[in-house]
Amino acid sequence: MNNIRRSILAVGAVLFLSAAANNVFGQTTQDTTQKTATTTTTQPAQADAANVVQALQSNADYSTAFNAVKTAGLDSTLATGGPYTIFAPNNNAFSAIPADKLDALMKDKTQLATVLKGHVVNGKYDKAGIIKALNAGKGKATLTTIDGQTLTLGITADKKLQLTNAAGNSAQVVLYDLVGGTGVVNGLNIVLLPTK
Structure with a gap:
C-alpha cells in the first residue's frame, strides 16, 4: 500500500512540476517576445552595427541615403570618430526630387557631399537626446x-x-534610433536641400 501511495505521489509531483515548468516557459517566451517587440519599436537598428553607416545600411527604407553617402565618399569619415547623428532622408524623400535633378545631384559628388553634410551633426542625438535638447531649449534646439x-x-x-x-x-x-558604434541615424521624410 505504501508503494502505491508513493507512486501516486511521485506521479502527482512530476505532473505538478511539468505543469509549472510549462507555465514558466510560456511566461518566459511571452516576456521575450514582448521585450523583442519593445526593442524593435524603440531601437529598430541592428544592435551590432559597428558604425553609423552600417546602421543606415541596416534599414532598406534608407538605401538611397546609404548609396548617396557612399557615392559622396562620406562613408569613411562617418565610420570612424564621432559620435555623429545622421538625419537621413528616406527613399520616398529622395524620390520626391524630380528625377533629372536627383540624377544630376548623384553625379556631382561635391554637391552631393554638401547636401549630405547638411544632414549630419556632431554628437549623438537619439530620441532621448533630442528630448533633452528640446527641454533645455524650451521647445527649440x-x-x-x-x-x-x-x-x-x-x-x-x-x-x-x-x-x-x-x-x-x-x-x-x-x-x-538606428544605432551604430559611431552614432545614430534618425529618419526624415524630406531631403533638406541647401536652397529653397
Whole structure:
C-alpha cells in the first residue's frame, strides 16, 4: 500500500512540476517576445552595427541615403570618430526630387557631399537626446552640422518633430534610433536641400 501511495505521489509531483515548468516557459517566451517587440519599436537598428553607416545600411527604407553617402565618399569619415547623428532622408524623400535633378545631384559628388553634410551633426542625438535638447531649449534646439550649417529642431502644431535648415527647408523626423558604434541615424521624410 505504501508503494502505491508513493507512486501516486511521485506521479502527482512530476505532473505538478511539468505543469509549472510549462507555465514558466510560456511566461518566459511571452516576456521575450514582448521585450523583442519593445526593442524593435524603440531601437529598430541592428544592435551590432559597428558604425553609423552600417546602421543606415541596416534599414532598406534608407538605401538611397546609404548609396548617396557612399557615392559622396562620406562613408569613411562617418565610420570612424564621432559620435555623429545622421538625419537621413528616406527613399520616398529622395524620390520626391524630380528625377533629372536627383540624377544630376548623384553625379556631382561635391554637391552631393554638401547636401549630405547638411544632414549630419556632431554628437549623438537619439530620441532621448533630442528630448533633452528640446527641454533645455524650451521647445527649440539648434544643432550645427559637420560643415558648420545650422539645423533647428522644433515641434509642429500637430506635435511632430521638425528639422529646419538655414535655407528654411523643413522635414519631419519619422524614424528614431538606428544605432551604430559611431552614432545614430534618425529618419526624415524630406531631403533638406541647401536652397529653397
